[in-house]
Amino acid sequence: MIYTEITPNPASLKFVADKVLMPSGSMDFPNLGSATDAPLVRKLFEFNFVNGVFLGHNFVTVTKAENRPWEELIPILKKAIRDFLESGEPIVLNQEVEPVPSDSDEDPVIRRIKQLLNDNVRPAVAMDGGDITFEGFEDGTVRLRLQGACSGCPSSTMTLKMGIEGLLTRMVPEVKQVEAI
Secondary structure (H helix, E strand, O other), X not given: OEEEEEOOOOOEEEEEEOOOOOOOOOEEEOOHHHHOOOHHHHHHHOOOXXXXXXXXXXXXXXXXXXXXOHHHHXXXXXXXXXXXXXXXXXXXXXXXXXXXXXXXXXXXHHHHHHHHHHHHHHHHHHHOOEEEEEEXXXXXXXXXXXXXXXXXXXXXXXXXXXXHHHHHHHHOOOOOEEEEO
16 A cells, blocks of 8 residues: 655655565665666656655655646556555665664764754654755764755755754754755
């Protein structure tokens, strides 16, 4: 079974499956060239109205071209996703599990930032069909990468500044600002 959920980004829609698609992590595919090892994503990019695909734990977020209404695209995408999942073909080939870095080697400030992002931010962002990954911390600035429905979302700046920056500056005094890369 596949059902849809709206996201804050009007160009992106979340297609939720009743099975695990990504056992760990997530993957962002901003174009067909980035999907060489992702058969499901390649299949979705066959539709000329697909501008981006994001794979999460049990969902696929599709970003569409502006000129087509969701009402006509939803049945097409649901069928394509359902047919692919029923085929039994792997969703992602050669998926490497990233090694978990040892916490003892990591700066305690960075460890606290990552913990807050993982515990408080990423689950909420995943509910909206996207993900946020930590890219670095230097001179009081946390750099984050927005993926899936978050990338290009009209409300992403507000979420980043009002939500995430507010949380991190309140909980980690060393954090002065948050920026997207």
